[in-house]
Amino acid sequence: MSGPPARTGPIGAGGLELRELECFLVLSEELHFGRTGTRLYVSQSRVSQLLRALESRIGARLVDRTCRRVRLTPLGEEFRASLHPAYDALRATVERARTAARGVEGRLAVGFQGTADDQIMQVIDAFHAQHPQCTTQIVEIPLSDPFGALRSGTVDVAVLLLPVTEPDLVLGPVFSSQPLTVALSVRHPLASRTALDAEELTELPLISPDEPAPPYWRTVQAPTTTPAGLPIPAGPRVSTLQEGLTLTAAGRGGMLLCRPTADYHGRRDVVFVPVTGLPESVQGVVHHAARETARVRAFTAAVRAVTAVTSPPAGHPERASAAGNVT
Structure with missing residues (x-):
């Protein structure tokens, strides 16, 4: 008869802290303490605290920073290259386990910009008809921060203005363009x-x-x-x-x-x-690459079902634009 899984020892003096790893990865992308704090919804001083704690656990500097410049040390570059896929895999594994346990139940937070118009509400109605055990929360996304709510987990999926070329976000189906x-x-x-x-x-x-x-x-x-x-x-x-x-x-x-x-x-x-004379406005459905769940997939399927009826067919000139304005 097998016993419980063996316990692994802590990493460093205080154990592994996922928040420190997340902070380091965001800082390695932004190379700016203020923008990193904005993305993580914490203060700039908290970013510094998390980085110092991680460097203390590792025993070496990962980031060189002066009053003018922030850059990764050679060790920081190596650490980022090794950490990124492992961190994404860990988050995806946890989310898959949560999804399997709950199915298409619980709560789905849907973000929107500008106006939750008739088409968005049709999608939400179609989603509820297919998955009555899942409730939706509708959240307005600030015009100046289209991607922050997805990154912080405030929303699970969002209908955003295009273009979206963020490496950590996934663009799904698009709605019809608007004049x-x-x-x-x-x-x-x-x-x-x-x-x-x-x-x-x-x-x-x-x-x-x-x-x-x-x-x-x-x-x-x-x-x-x-x-x-x-x-x-x-x-x-x-x-x-x-x-x-x-x-x-x-x-x-x-x-x-x-x-x-x-x-x-x-x-x-x-x-x-x-x-x-300008490209028409287009919105697309976006979710975080590390947080794809059964609920997100079900919502995306509802979008495809509704837009297949209400949007122009593929290849129609109105579907060709990849840029968007406030809609």
Whole structure:
């Protein structure tokens, strides 16, 4: 008769701490203590504490940092290369065990940006019809932080504006593209127009999402040049859609929104003028690569079932765009 599994000894003086390993991996990607803290939802000083604790366990420095620069030591580079696949495998193993124990039950947190429109609600209804034992929580994702909630585990899956090229995130099915409008103050000289061409945006500062959204994503939501290469003035940066609309109403600039969001957020001091010449807005379903569960897969299947009915077929011009604006 076999006994209980043998206990492994602790790593270092205080045992293995997964939070320290997670902190090191994020820092090795960001090479910035502030951005690492933002991604982990902890303070910059806490990042330093976790790193010092890990270095103490190992007995050597993993990161060289000065007031101007953060970089991995040679040992840190070697440690990251060995740790990353092992850490991802460990998280995936734990999540698979949890999923097997629960099945498509429990709670699924679904994030959205801008507006949880009719199509998103159709997906949620279809998901509930197939899996009545699983409840959903609907969470708004800040405009300035599209990926943070997925990385922190606040949401399990999110409907986000494209593009999404993050190495730790998985892009699933996409929704149909939507035409763009530009939100303007009713007092703006262009507010009386029935449509604008993208080249006319040279006359209008564009309000854009703030950090920690990455530059490539922010540039798609608020282009810095027209299709012909002419510069578009930069307007204020904002954290939320409501901040953007408030600054729009105050005449501080314009904001690109897709038609469904414009219709949902209509207000008396803002008009929405259609814009031609830019790629249409597209949203996609995104989850964290290390946190794919039966619930996430079931939600993705519900998206495919709904979009197969309501979206244009593959190859249709409206499905060709890989970029998106607020929708």
